[in-house]
Structure formats: C-alpha cells, structure tokens
Amino acid sequence: xxxxxxxxxxxxxxxxxxxxxxxxxxxxxxxxxxxxxxxxxxxxxxxxxxxxxxxxxxxxxxxxxxxxxxxxxxxxxxxxxxxxxxxxxxxxxxxxxxxxxxxxxxxxxxxxxxxxxxxxxxxxxxxxxxxxxxxxxxxxxxxxxxxxxxxxxxxxxx
Amino acid sequence: xxxxxxxxxxxxxxxxxxxxxxxxxxxxxxxxxxxxxxxxxxxxxxxxxxxxxxxxxxxxxxxxxxxxxxxxxxxxxxxxxxxxxxxxxxxxxxxxxxxxxxxxxxxxxxxxxxxxxxxxxxxxxxxxxxxxxxxxxxxxxxxxxxxxxxxxxxxxxxxxxxxxxxxxxxxxxxxxxxxxxxxxxxxxxxxxxxxxxxxxxxxxxxxxxxxxxxxxxxxxxxxxxxxxxxxxxxxxxxxxxxxxxxxxxxxxxxxxxxxxxxxxxxxxxxxxxxxxxxxxxxxxxxxxxxxxxxxxxxxxxxxxxxxxxxxxxxxxxxxxxxxxxxxxxxxxxxxxxxxxxxxxxxxxxxxxxxxxxxxxxxxxxxxxxxxxxxxxxxxxxxxxxxxxxxxxxxxxxxxxxxxxxxxxxxxxxxxxxxxxxxxxxxxxxxxxxxxxxxxxxxxxxxxxxxxxxxxxxxxxxxxxxxxxxxxxxxxxxxxxxxxxxxxxxxxxxxxxxxxxxxxxxxxxxxxxxxxxxxxxxxxxxxxxxxxxxxxxxxxxxxxxxxxxxxxxxxxxxxxxxxxxxxxxxxxx
Ligand code: SF4
Ligand code: SF4
Ligand code: FES
Numbered sequence: 001x002x003x004x005x006x007x008x009x010x011x012x013x014x015x016x017x018x019x020x021x022x023x024x025x026x027x028x029x030x031x032x033x034x035x036x037x038x039x040x041x042x043x044x045x046x047x048x049x050x051x052x053x054x055x056x057x058x059x060x061x062x063x064x065x066x067x068x069x070x071x072x073x074x075x076x077x078x079x080x081x082x083x084x085x086x087x088x089x090x091x092x093x094x095x096x097x098x099x100x101x102x103x104x105x106x107x108x109x110x111x112x113x114x115x116x117x118x119x120x121x122x123x124x125x126x127x128x129x130x131x132x133x134x135x136x137x138x139x140x141x142x143x144x145x146x147x148x149x150x151x152x153x154x155x156x157x158x
Numbered sequence: 159x160x161x162x163x164x165x166x167x168x169x170x171x172x173x174x175x176x177x178x179x180x181x182x183x184x185x186x187x188x189x190x191x192x193x194x195x196x197x198x199x200x201x202x203x204x205x206x207x208x209x210x211x212x213x214x215x216x217x218x219x220x221x222x223x224x225x226x227x228x229x230x231x232x233x234x235x236x237x238x239x240x241x242x243x244x245x246x247x248x249x250x251x252x253x254x255x256x257x258x259x260x261x262x263x264x265x266x267x268x269x270x271x272x273x274x275x276x277x278x279x280x281x282x283x284x285x286x287x288x289x290x291x292x293x294x295x296x297x298x299x300x301x302x303x304x305x306x307x308x309x310x311x312x313x314x315x316x317x318x319x320x321x322x323x324x325x326x327x328x329x330x331x332x333x334x335x336x337x338x339x340x341x342x343x344x345x346x347x348x349x350x351x352x353x354x355x356x357x358x359x360x361x362x363x364x365x366x367x368x369x370x371x372x373x374x375x376x377x378x379x380x381x382x383x384x385x386x387x388x389x390x391x392x393x394x395x396x397x398x399x400x401x402x403x404x405x406x407x408x409x410x411x412x413x414x415x416x417x418x419x420x421x422x423x424x425x426x427x428x429x430x431x432x433x434x435x436x437x438x439x440x441x442x443x444x445x446x447x448x449x450x451x452x453x454x455x456x457x458x459x460x461x462x463x464x465x466x467x468x469x470x471x472x473x474x475x476x477x478x479x480x481x482x483x484x485x486x487x488x489x490x491x492x493x494x495x496x497x498x499x500x501x502x503x504x505x506x507x508x509x510x511x512x513x514x515x516x517x518x519x520x521x522x523x524x525x526x527x528x529x530x531x532x533x534x535x536x537x538x539x540x541x542x543x544x545x546x547x548x549x550x551x552x553x554x555x556x557x558x559x560x561x562x563x564x565x566x567x568x569x570x571x572x573x574x575x576x577x578x579x580x581x582x583x584x585x586x587x588x589x590x591x592x593x594x595x596x597x598x599x600x601x602x603x604x605x606x607x608x609x610x611x612x613x614x615x616x617x618x619x620x621x622x623x624x625x626x627x628x629x630x631x632x633x634x635x636x637x638x639x640x641x642x643x644x645x646x647x648x649x650x651x652x653x654x655x656x657x658x659x660x661x662x663x664x665x666x667x668x669x670x671x672x673x674x675x676x677x678x679x680x681x682x683x684x685x686x687x688x689x690x691x692x693x694x695x696x697x698x699x700x701x702x703x704x705x706x707x708x709x710x711x712x713x714x715x716x717x718x719x720x721x722x723x724x725x726x727x728x729x730x
Pocket of ligand 3: 189190191192193200201202203204205206207218219220221
C-alpha cells in the first residue's frame with residue numbers, strides 16, 4: 001500500500017474548517033498508523049487552530065496514537081474479567097520489560113503496548129493479544145517469555 | 159422586556175440575557191466556578207444550577223438564556239444538595255495542600271466550601287496528575303490543583319487569541335496543558351498571566367522572585383534599587399481592602415524603603431524617557447519615509463506575540479525598550495557612574511503589574527554583559543513582600559521617590575491604562591513638530607475600556623491616524639486589517655492585557671472589568687489634577703539628556719535604550 005501524504009490528505013478537504021479536524025486526523029492515522037507532532041502542527045496551521053487544540057481533541061479519543069507503532073503490537077486486555085485475574089500485574093511487568101508505557105512504543109521500536117477494554121475472550125482471562133494472536137491465562141513470566149522469543153527472532157534476522 | 163418568576167417573585171429581564179446575570183442582579187447568591195463574565199459559557203462546573211419549571215433536569219444558569227414566563231427556583235433543598243455534592247466531588251480529587259498554597263487567602267474553592275457549609279469528607283478519589291511545569295520564566299503551572307474549570311483555556315483563546323493551553327486527554331486523565339504536554343516555555347504562551355488572574359485556585363501562579371530579592375537584601379555589598387510601574391500605586395490599596403480604591407503612592411514608597419530598598423524610583427520617569435525616544439522615532443519615521451504604521455513596544459507579551467505570529471511586521475515595532483528596561487539600563491550606566499557605584503554591585507528590582515516582565519528581563523538583549531533588571535515582582539508579590547517584612551504601609555508617613563528618577567509627568571503615569579502611551583506620545587510629538595503644546599492634551603476617543611479605539615489626530619498641518627488595542631485578540635484583528643492593506647493608520651499602541659497594565663497578569667487575583675475601570679479613573683484623575691502633563695517638561699529628563707544622552711535617538715540612546723527583535727519559532 002503506498003501511503004498518501006498529509007499534504008494530499010489536506011487537499012481532499014475543500015476549505016477545511018474546525019469540523020474537518022477529526023476526519024483529517026482519522027485519515028492521517030489510517031495512512032501512517034499514528035499521528036506525529038509534525039502532522040498535528042501542519043493540520044493546526046491549515047485549519048487555523050492552535051496546535052494545543054488539535055492535540056487536545058486528538059488526545060480525547062482513544063483511537064488516536066501519537067507514536068509510530070512498534071514492529072510487534074501488544075494489546076493487554078483490561079476488561080473486568082482480566083482485571084480480576086490480575087491483568088494489571090501483567091501490564092506493569094510488561095511495561096517494565098520493554099521500557100515503555102501503554103500507548104507508547106519502546107525505544108528500539110520493537111514493541112508498542114496498548115490497553116484495550118475487552119477483547120471478548122473472558123474465559124481465557126487474563127488475555128494478551130500479540131500481533132493479533134490471543135494468549136490465554138497470562139502472567140508476568142509468560143509475558144516475558146513471549147517477548148524474549150520475539151527479540152530472539154528479530155536479532156537472528158538481522 | 160421579559161418577565162420571569164424567580165422564587166415566586168416577578169423579575170424583569172432583557173431578551174438574550176443569561177439567567178445567571180439576571181439572578182445576580184437580583185442579589186441572589188448563586189455559586190459559580192467556571193463562569194467568567196464576557197467569555198463563552200461552558201457549563202463545566204454546574205455549581206450554578208437552578209430548577210426551571212417544565213424541565214426535569216437541573217439547568218446551569220450561566221449557560222441558559224431567559225425567556226418570557228420562565229419560572230425559576232434557586233434554593234430548593236434539591237438544589238442545595240446538588241451543589242454541595244458537586245463541590246464535594248471537585249474537592250475530593252483536590253490535594254489537601256491549603257497550608258502551603260499561594261491562594262490560601264484568595265482561593266475560590268475554599269471560599270465556596272465554607273459558603274456551602276462543607277465540613278466533612280464524604281468522597282475520596284485519586285486523579286492521575288501531570289507534574290509541575292516550571293519551564294516558563296513567568297508562569298508556574300501546578301496541574302494537581304487544577305479543577306478543570308477551563309477559565310484559563312478560554313481567557314487564553316478568547317481574550318488573548320493565543321490558545322497555548324487546552325484540555326488534554328479525558329476522564330480521570332484529563333488535564334489542562336500545552337500541545338504534546340510539553341513545557342509552557344516552548345509553547346505559544348506569551349507570558350501575559352491573564353490565565354493566572356482568571357484561575358480560581360492555586361493551579362496557576364507567577365514564577366516568584368521574592369527570594370531573589372530577599373537574598374540580595376541580605377548581601378551588604380549590594381545597593382538595592384527598586385522601580386514601581388504606574389499601575390501599581392493605583393492598585394495596591396485594593397489588596398488592603400481600602401473602602402474606596404485610591405492612589406497609594408506615598409505610603410507605598412515609604413513601605414518600599416522600610417522593606418529594605420535603598421533607592422525608590424518611578425517607572426513613570428522612564429515612561430517619559432520612552433516617550434522622548436518613541437515620539438522622536440515616530441516623527442523621524444514620518445518625515446524620513448520609515449516603516450509605518452509604527453507599533454509600541456512596551457508590552458513584552460505583545461512583543462513576543464508579534465515575534466511569533468507576525469514576524470513580517472517586526473520592522474513596524476518601535477525599537478524602544480520598555481520603560482522598565484530603559485530605567486534598568488540608565489541605572490546601571492549613568493546613575494552608577496554618577497554615584498561612583500560598581501554596576502555589578504547594583505541589584506535592580508522592578509515592581510510590575512505584569513508577569514511577562516519577568517520574561518522580558520530575562521531576554522539576553524536586555525543588558526550589556528549583566529542584566530539591566532535583576533528581579534521583577536508582581537503587584538501581588540509586593541503585597542507578600544510587605545507582609546513577610548512586617549511592613550504595614552498604611553501606618554507609615556507618605557514619602558517621595560528618590561531623585562533623579564523620581565520625577566514623572568502625568569503622561570508617564572498614563573502608561574498604566576490602554577491608550578495612555580498613545581496620548582503621551584502624541585502630546586510630545588505635537589511639541590516636537592509644532593514647537594507648541596496641544597491646547598487640550600486629552601484625547602477623549604482613546605479613553606475607555608473599549609478593545610479597539612481609533613482617532614484622527616491633527617498635529618499642526620499634519621493629520622495622522624492612530625489606533626489603540628488591548629487584549630491580544632483585539633490586536634490580532636487590527637493587525638489583520640493592516641495586513642489586508644489598510645493604510646490610514648500611522649501609529650498603533652497595543653497593550654496585551656484588557657484595559658492595559660492596570661488589568662495585567664500580575665495584578666490581584668480575580669481582577670475584573672469593574673476593578674480595571676476604577677484603576678483607570680484614578681489614572682485620569684492624576685492626569686487632571688497634577689500640573690506637569692508632558693513628558694518633555696519633566697526636568698529630570700532634560701537633565702539626563704543634557705548630562706549624558708545628548709538628544710533622543712543619539713548613539714548612546716541607541717546602545718542603552720533601544721533593542722532588536724527576533725523571529726521566534728514556537729509550537730503554535
Ligand atoms: S500566560 Fe497568557 S498566553 Fe500564556 S497560557 Fe496564560 S493566558 Fe495564555
Ligand atoms: S488551571 Fe485554574 S483556571 Fe485553568 S482549568 Fe485549572 S483551575 Fe481552571
Ligand atoms: S458557573 Fe455555570 S456551570 Fe460553572
């Protein structure tokens with residue numbers, strides 16, 4: 001898929017005004033998987049909005065990401081069942097292990113973490129989804145093992 | 159004319175009025191936290207709720223227009239309980255930091271808690287709080303104390319046309335912050351401090367310089383000089399709850415001496431000096447085909463505003479430093495030499511109604527080798543300093559400023575109000591061009607709280623167009639007209655804060671339209687009553703030129719009193 005540039009996205013909107021902000025943000029995220037600082041500045045200029053407002057709106061919605069997604073995307077379910085079964089411990093140790101918080105991407109660009117509300121697999125709680133694959137009954141040790149494997153594969157490929 | 163029934167009594171109102179203003183006019187006490195007169199109502203705090211017949215839910219009166227026959231109840235048990243619960247919820251996530259808070263004595267949240275009789279903690283909640291932002295030279299933000307009323311956000315956007323801050327995130331993670339949650343120093347914030355005076359709690363304060371001043375005072379090697387801006391003496395009395403506002407210059411000077419300042423100077427003196435330079439600059443631009451319109455440069459938030467939003471108009475800015483910086487420069491040069499003082503042993507303090515002055519004093523252009531100004535105290539900090547030092551100004555005998563920087567004309571005093579610099583400059587430009595003083599030095603069109611004022615002024619044969627704006631969103635309107643090609647304006651005065659310096663961000667918390675108007679009328683009274691009304695008639699100014707500077711726009715003037723600007727790239 002060849003990506004459409006932000007300049008071209010903005011051209012899709014005739015006389016863009018305040019109410020085009022969210023559609024533009026969505027388009028940009030769709031093309032690049034996240035919305036960069038630079039993109040928000042350009043969008044603000046184009047819509048004649050302070051960039052604080054652009055960031056304010058974007059940060060209001062869960063759907064927007066502000067970091068380039070990592071090579072491997074890890075989603076930790078924080079729904080009720082997973083919570084009861086200890087997903088917060090899994091999340092904490094995961095964040096520690098890869099060195100970034102949820103919503104962020106690790107420095108080496110390998111992992112990005114996301115918290116999701118409920119993936120609809122409560123019988124498998126706590127659930128973690130890695131690159132679309134469900135992992136059931138997670139705990140910190142299992143989590144670290146998965147990451148270790150992914151790192152190993154990555155290093156071998158290099 | 160509409161008629162409403164409020165608490166079973168008929169009440170008159172105008173079409174289009176908001177219910178809250180009608181109720182308040184009736185003397186009915188309605189608590190509010192997010193409401194600011196003149197700004198878009200948001201209904202964020204919901205404390206102002208009332209019952210309106212025919213509506214099942216409670217209605218926020220600040221955001222509700224009146225209609226004929228509206229039936230309103232303001233203090234039913236249901237309302238009292240609802241308001242208390244709302245307030246308790248706001249309080250539940252507020253830190254218990256009152257003992258150490260800047261706003262201990264002026265906090266609107268505390269005031270409401272006691273008014274609504276809240277005496278016990280029924281709710282407890284935690285909010286994830288972003289940390290303290292001390293990156294700005296002028297403003298300190300403590301988001302942990304923020305109650306999300308949004309007053310600062312609206313002031314910054316609607317009054318100042320800046321929009322440096324907004325609501326970030328949502329739910330329990332919501333906070334007020336800059337774009338990308340970075341420091342205020344890299345944002346488009348112009349340091350005006352309007353958000354501070356709007357904030358009901360201790361989430362926004364100035365970057366305090368009191369300790370700098372106290373430390374300097376305890377160093378016996380230093381000579382401590384202080385200057386006070388024209389707006390301060392017409393405001394300080396309010397902080398002592400004087401029955402009617404008054405100019406308190408005499409006792410304030412006595413207080414400054416008692417607090418430990420060795421010399422007390424008047425920024426009004428250097429306002430006169432600014433006028434000599436600026437009026438000469440205007441005359442020279444007009445007669446030599448220089449860049450017009452010329453724009454004033456004494457309001458540092460405005461200067462930053464131009465640098466970041468209208469860099470192409472920098473050549474229009476007068477090259478004059480502000481009165482504060484001029485006095486700082488002259489103190490550490492001429493005055494130091496005259497008094498055989500080492501300029502590095504002078505500690506120069508300025509008491510200002512302004513937070514942006516802290517930023518201005520820190521600009522690297524403002525001083526040769528060493529800064530012209532070492533500390534800037536706001537009007538609020540002066541009040542605190544007096545308290546810390548046990549100074550009760552109103553028990554002291556009034557005193558005069560120290561010479562030679564103690565004399566000022568009333569033109570210099572007028573700097574405190576929007577339109578004042580313009581009036582003062584025209585008075586002197588008139589003299590420079592025609593050799594005579596104006597018959598009537600008052601320019602009525604420039605004298606009120608209106609956001610944008612214009613006049614055509616005749617100076618001898620010459621007629622010039624002048625415009626005055628206060629509040630940066632008004633400045634923006636004016637600049638956009640100029641950019642669109644308006645050519646009939648030759649001289650523009652901009653003050654960043656509504657009403658001018660008397661409405662500055664360093665003035666008492668909760669400063670509103672009424673208080674600014676009172677301060678303004680005090681300045682006009684001084685102009686009416688005192689005799690020296692022209693900057694060029696200030697004897698000390700003549701002496702300074704004779705002794706040291708030569709004439710306006712001389713080489714020495716340029717080194718010491720003029721400055722330059724830069725194209726500033728910020729997150730905007
Ligand atoms: S100081 Fe002025 S510009 Fe800066 S955030 Fe506050 S209101 Fe906005
Ligand atoms: S910082 Fe102050 S004015 Fe701004 S939203 Fe928070 S409490 Fe309100
Ligand atoms: S004052 Fe009306 S909702 Fe806050």
